[in-house]
Amino acid sequence: MGVRTGRVSTGVTTGLAAGLAAVGLLEALATVVGVLVTGMPFVAARESFLLTNATVGTVCALCGGLIASRRPRRPLGWLLLGVAVAQTATAAVTPWLVRATLAGDPTAITATATVYSAAWPWAVGLFLPLALLVFPDAHLPARPVLALLLANGVLQVLTFSADPYPLATIPGFAPGQVPPAWSLIAIPGLDTSLLGVATNVLLAATYLAGVVVLVLRYRHGDERTRRQVLWPLLAAAGTVVVIGATRTIWSIAAPGTGFPVISTMFVALIPVAITIAVLRHRLLDIRLLWSRAVTYVVLTASLVATYVAVVELVTRLLGPADGLASSVAATVVVAAAFDPVRVRLQRLVDALLYGDRADPVRAVSSVTAQLADGAERPADVLPAVCQALKLPWAALVEDGELVAESGVRPPGVETLPLRHAGRMVGELRVGVRSGQERLDPSDRAVLELMALPIGVALHAEALATAVRRSRQEIVGAREEERRRLRRDLHDGLASVLTGVAFQADTVVTLSDGRVAELGESIRTGVTGALADVRRLINGLHPTALHELGLVEAVRRHAQRLAREDLTFAVGGTVGDLPAAVEVAAYRIVVEALTNVARHAGATHVEVAIRCGDGELLVDVRDDGAGDATAWDPGVGLRSMLERAEELGGRVRAAPSLDGGRVEAWLPLGAR
Structure with missing residues (x-):
């Protein structure tokens, strides 16, 4: 119905x-x-x-x-x-x-x-x-x-x-x-x-x-x-x-x-x-109509005004009897001024409606300047591409997948290849202006020039991503190998040395004289070697992490730093973490807590550790007597930054009027 x-x-x-x-x-x-x-x-x-x-x-x-x-x-x-x-x-x-x-x-x-x-x-x-x-x-x-x-x-x-x-x-x-x-x-x-x-x-x-x-x-x-x-x-x-x-x-x-x-x-x-x-x-390019209409209306009005003004001036100078002279003078002035004025006026109007397509150097400079100064990724230049040519939409495509876009995608889209050293590294896709079936040849010429630095930047980003991923894999493999070595040393050499130390004790207890002295010497040497092995084990992978997990290990460390005038609160739940992420998070928190205990003058510190959106999030806050001035990057702060960067993460450490705060984001994909 x-x-x-x-x-x-x-x-x-x-x-x-x-x-x-x-x-x-x-x-x-x-x-x-x-x-x-x-x-x-x-x-x-x-x-x-x-x-x-x-x-x-x-x-x-x-x-x-x-x-x-x-x-x-x-x-x-x-x-x-x-x-x-x-x-x-x-x-x-x-x-x-x-x-x-x-x-x-x-x-x-x-x-x-x-x-x-x-x-x-x-x-x-x-x-x-x-x-x-x-x-x-x-x-x-x-x-x-x-x-x-x-x-x-x-x-x-x-x-x-x-x-x-x-x-x-x-x-x-x-x-x-x-x-x-x-x-x-x-x-x-x-x-x-x-x-x-x-x-x-x-x-x-x-x-x-x-x-x-x-x-x-x-x-x-x-x-x-x-x-x-x-x-x-x-x-x-x-x-x-x-x-x-x-x-x-x-x-x-x-x-x-x-x-x-x-x-x-x-x-x-x-x-x-x-x-x-x-x-x-979309029947016609309305901007083109506006461009031509505004240009010729302003041009016509200007030329008519110029003609009338010249006629009036010549008539006043030579008298009304010389109307032919005034007309000829006005015609000469208008004819001489017509083309230069038309070209400049059309360029001005086109710049308002079509951006810098008439000035390719300026258009490309806006993109390269953004790549050189403020853009962290090639995708950040897409708004500049749209603005330079007044395009409704632009996007970057890499390996057939949309990487980033800017603007609203229209029905008509054209694609330009992005190349580096003769190899295809991606595509630049742009939206066709409403009223146009395809890009104007001058638009495409400017975009092809823009594609050169964008292609280089896209290739550089791909190389940087590959290097970053390789470093993360190396760091992850290193920590996993350290965890394995720690386990092998703990379960193998450390156990053997502990057994030898017990046997030396037995020898000392059951003998006397020279044999007892020899047993005592063996026990002392084994005990020293065992201490060295344990220090090596803890250096390879913190013992507290192995025995207690990240959150409880941080809580134990905080208890050791606690004083009558300084309290700690540690909270959070995490599951099984990659070795590299677990160690980096622990080292960052330990460094942050140590800095608070030594320099902040705080009375309370809160530590939050949680997983979310493929990242491990660490947040350390204190109520110390902060100020708005930035912290000087010392050894501890640089160490935290380096540990995070190794895994492709980031650290933000800054003071405020309410105290200090250290935040770290570590990707869980680093294994």
Whole structure:
């Protein structure tokens, strides 16, 4: 039942999306029919925003229908469908409003003016701001924000419905030239000047909030979100530039005649960009589009400004009669500056979007500097690789296994071999930027240069790992051999010498004279040899470890160091340990406890020994009169560090305001 209900629900939402899109398209068709039937002049269709409303509404119907049918649970598609229905409704009644106004038919004027003024403000005042706030896939904003946007939509409708001359932008439709077109919902006596200012300020604030939300989502979003946000931002920026440029040029060329309304049709680019961002954000490399767009917009504006400035300067110097001279001078300056400015500007923009791929030396230097200064392993340079080329992901692979990665892996990945002395030592895998099917040749050229030092570093790390593993095996084998020798000496030679000593005692007891003296001499020599053997046995492997185990041996040593003003607490449980690890841990703890007893001035020491995550962990803390200054590395501290390093472990020993602490981590794999 659940599956069937889900299918029915999906079918209903798809049908509803198609229905709303069809309404918008039918309204657009009705607009075309109305223009043809009424014989509406092109200038009237242009200056009344009919072309803009019809174009934006049609595009939103198509785009909103696609998004709502593919992503029915997200509000974005439905909001674009709302824009479509509202915009095209105004466009559909515009020809009939023009005809009724020219004919002076009050009934037709009122009916068409009501739809004209009440439909499109919802698109501008509610649906579009909401679309910005929910893009690309966020939920609807909080209820207070929704209530504010809804109230603003109502205020927009009331403001425009109170205007008796909604077609005043058309030549011949100014106040006094045609009868007023009052809407049915117009409020008599409403002060539209104050209300218009208030609602426009609120409208501007909602759009600004939408832009701020987009910027924040770009800054804090993942790579996919950033690619999506760049699409509507590029469309919005392009629309603002086109409309702003046409208004500026028009105000200079034909002041007092308004501005070309036709430029507002570029608003239709925004729903197209939104649709691409939601459904096909990898269609093109949006960063490349941004790079070229920003470069040529800034370049064009700079050259136009330079041209105007040179013309003005030459005209002032030579007089207005020399217009040709000023034009020629400006053209020469612009032609001379065009290519150098373009190259430098393109390089700057590309650096912001693609990193240092245009400067391979700088890109490789960032990696080699990290290897030389701060990177402990080749994997540590992966963030620098991503940053240098603005790549979404990079990883190191060795022997077919992923060693390390940085960033978020995209669908497209390319591999570069890492070689040393002609031998394959690993792979560098990088993610392809969103919108690209493969890496750009310049990207690959830079990465191939980066692969050289990374391959050398990876080979060096492999050699260091092999040396470290070999040393650990040697140390482990040495301690195991010492343990075996200790056992053999204890069970063999020491037992024999003990027996000889007993026999010498017997000889001394049962004889006298010269024989007794000889027996005494034998007993003394055997006792000395036995003491030497026992010292040798303890040196090979501490006797306490052999007899008591690590934790109890440490506890016994602590008891020997205890005084009235110094107490110890030893805790922990460990199982069977490798000989090398057991001896190193014991020697480190003994050295740490000895240092505390001699130098720390402590009253209490705590020792914790435990196994975890393939390591033996040793922690020695004391409450001595510590300070924040580092300990001088003496013989004891160096001895602890060396014992840990032999096994591939590490030791951290430092003072604090609460006392001192020695921590050791010894890998249990050292056998």
